Amino acid sequence: MKPITLKDLALKLNISVTTVSKALKGYSDVSKSTRDAVFALAEEMNYTPNSVAVNLRTRQTNTIGVIIPTIVHQFFSKVIDGIIEEAEKKGYLVITLQSNESVKLEKKQIDLLLNKRVDGILISLANDQKEIKHLQKVINKKTPLVLFDKISKSLVCSKVVINDREAAYNAVTHLIQSGCKKIAHFRGPLNPQNSIDRYLGYRKALEDNNIKFDKSLIYTCEDVSFEEGYKFAEDIYEKNKDIDAVFAITDLVAVGAIAYFNENNIAVPNQISVIGFSNWFMSSVISPSLTTVDQPGYKMGKKALKLLFKEMNAQKKGKEFIPETIVLPTKIIKRNSTLI
Amino acid sequence: MKPITLKDLALKLNISVTTVSKALKGYSDVSKSTRDAVFALAEEMNYTPNSVAVNLRTRQTNTIGVIIPTIVHQFFSKVIDGIIEEAEKKGYLVITLQSNESVKLEKKQIDLLLNKRVDGILISLANDQKEIKHLQKVINKKTPLVLFDKISKSLVCSKVVINDREAAYNAVTHLIQSGCKKIAHFRGPLNPQNSIDRYLGYRKALEDNNIKFDKSLIYTCEDVSFEEGYKFAEDIYEKNKDIDAVFAITDLVAVGAIAYFNENNIAVPNQISVIGFSNWFMSSVISPSLTTVDQPGYKMGKKALKLLFKEMNAQKKGKEFIPETIVLPTKIIKRNSTLI
Structure with missing residues (x-):
């Protein structure tokens, strides 16, 4: 297909090539209505500058x-x-x-x-x-x-x-290798690819270690916040006194969970292990310090x-x-x- | 004094007013050497556009x-x-x-x-x-x-x-009101105004409460880091077993000091109180959580x-x-x- 030119746009709009060019460059001597028309047509015809x-x-x-x-x-x-x-x-x-x-x-x-x-x-x-x-x-x-x-x-x-899936797989495998068997996942929202991938990595690690997937151990964060981590920790502990680990979508959520466990004298890691994701600075200074996946932001x-x-x-x-x-x-x- | 005009610049440089104007606007049809000359002169003569x-x-x-x-x-x-x-x-x-x-x-x-x-x-x-x-x-x-x-x-x-001076004054007064008498200050670098002001606020609070200023209780951070807080806490405790409080230039430094005290079983706040400055999120989740001055960044x-x-x-x-x-x-x- 022949590429669309300035001339094609000019002919369609019945204005000069110069005006089209100026409009696309955002010159102020072209009226807003002309500029809008040019941009709309350029987009519609998929015009790309040479x-x-x-x-x-x-x-x-x-x-x-x-x-x-x-x-x-x-x-x-x-x-x-x-x-x-x-x-x-x-x-x-x-x-x-x-x-x-x-x-x-x-x-x-x-x-x-x-x-x-x-x-x-x-x-x-x-x-x-x-x-x-x-x-x-x-x-x-x-x-x-x-x-x-x-x-x-x-x-x-x-x-x-x-590789979010692999990183999550490794995190959950780490929990399993330490002896944990009933592992909750405080996952991220349903849409983002990285949240899906971490969830899939969690499931694959369970599967490869013959641990049955249990839907009731999955909590979905909307805001990915400290408060959600705290709230979900409370809720899951009320319902499943025997959970022995939490894998959280990110450190902030993990830190919220640890805060709940600390306040309620639930020993971390002896009773419940917690692993985060991202490696924020605070994770190294909280008590107990947080095991996590280092995500190289810089x-x-x-x-x-x-x-x-x-x-x-x-x-x-x-x-x-x-x-x-x-x-x-x-x-x-x-x-x-x-x-x- | 008459303001400098484009014409003044043009006369001095023996080029046209248009060229001066184009040079100042960064047009590419003016050579780099001309542009540089125009900018240099404009700055020298303190030219400001109308x-x-x-x-x-x-x-x-x-x-x-x-x-x-x-x-x-x-x-x-x-x-x-x-x-x-x-x-x-x-x-x-x-x-x-x-x-x-x-x-x-x-x-x-x-x-x-x-x-x-x-x-x-x-x-x-x-x-x-x-x-x-x-x-x-x-x-x-x-x-x-x-x-x-x-x-x-x-x-x-x-x-x-x-008001850094007042905020620091209030922080140190808070320590004094809680019974502290030998209060260290891990201050910021010597140049920045806010670091000077916090130091002056610290001194004024001591003075107003009849506590003698002691130079050996002042440590100066170069990097304002966690590591400095940790190191200074260690050093001051080695030399002054009886210090009962630390006022740190910022939370990061305070958190470093708390880490040293925690690791060495020095009870915070019972033996040594710590107050920070800035109110980072981590300060609310460390153990013990950090009393601090809220600095409204947003x-x-x-x-x-x-x-x-x-x-x-x-x-x-x-x-x-x-x-x-x-x-x-x-x-x-x-x-x-x-x-x-």
Whole structure:
């Protein structure tokens, strides 16, 4: 298929090529209604600027956009740390946005970044992700895109992840090897791929060790909070006095569970072992300190930006870029909330 | 004095007014050497664009720049959270940079943001701040500027702070009221104003309660880290078995001290009370939980951005703006590391 040109857009709208070009570049001497019409048609016809135009654009902004669910979570602030440091080296500026786990906000932010003509976008998806049209638009516009941590399998673009299923499998196997048999899982929300994968890793570890899966030992976090960890620990202990371990979706939830157990004189790890996921700083200073899976946030940020630059550079040179997926290794940090 | 105009610059450099104007706007058809010469002279002659030009600029970027020492500290990630949320409401994008406590990097980042023509800059200063020329440049260029948390008293611009001296005074008074008499202070580095103010608050509280100041009870943190808190706790306890309290510059340092006391069976608070500063989340989940001063990071971020917008709006309307200083209230969060 012949690629759509500025001329095609101009003919359809019955305006000059110059006006179309100016509208796409966001010049202020084009009226808002014309600009909107041009953008709508460009999107509808899947217009993408040619490589020279892309080059011009690339030279202009030297900024990249990052969308994360929330910055106050230590994992994401570490990711941002890695991204900013890597960007600094190349003289790039980083625009940081927070979706607050809202896809609606995420869509708006993608548009803001595209209008701002950032040279590339890094994103970790909001939890309630059901459609990916707004991200497909980024790809269609040939704006380099890298997903990290919370990704969508259906998007064809670069990704930096950990193997959540394997990491969860290893965490639960660690509990089983220490003698635990009745292991609860405080899982994450139903949509995010990493929460699904950790749940599947939990199930596979049980299966491989001939432990029957018991639905009543699964609790689903909505907010992935300290409070949920506390509440679920209380609830499960009321109903199952004989549970001997909890595998939590993230350290914050695990720390909530430990707080409940501590307050109620339920010995961790002697009566109930607890294992977290992410390795926040606080996990090393609470009592008992938390055994957890180390999730390399800082390294993930650096790798994601490197991958983005790789795509940007390929584009500048007019070379084809084949999306890559980098899987970062994780490891279990053994502390005092488990028996071994 | 007559304000410097584009024409003055053009005459001095023996080039056209158009070239000067294009150079200042960063147009690519002006050579780098000309652009550099124009910028150097504009700075030397203290040229500031007139309000119409400022208006044009303001309409163009819709971005603001934020420089913080480090994002992985929970206080600063809360500030960024507040800034991004407030910016979101107004359709502004936030460029986040980290100085890593280096003034050299901070200077470079200020230049990057000015070249990027951000509409305003928010900054919390690096610790080794000795000169402020790079910040004076921002003010001279009439780019709205707000300092927050770590400020310089010598700059005439808006500021959002807490009353560090009073907050520290209250923290130490709290220790004294609980019966403590030999109170150590693990202070921050010598330069930052907030670290000086907390130290002065500590001294004033001792003085007002007729407790003699003892230099040997002061330890100075360089990195403001967990490790320093741990190390200083060990050192002071070796030398002064009878100390009965520690006031730490920040929670991280206090948590390090508590870790040392816990490991060596020194009862907190019965033998030694510990009070922190900042109220990180981890302080509520460690054992014993940490009494601390709540420092409102999220609110500080929101207020700083609101103040920046106020200045930007005044500038758009060509109105004079008088810098404001907002002092946010703090409060002591009583937990289990102190006797009352």
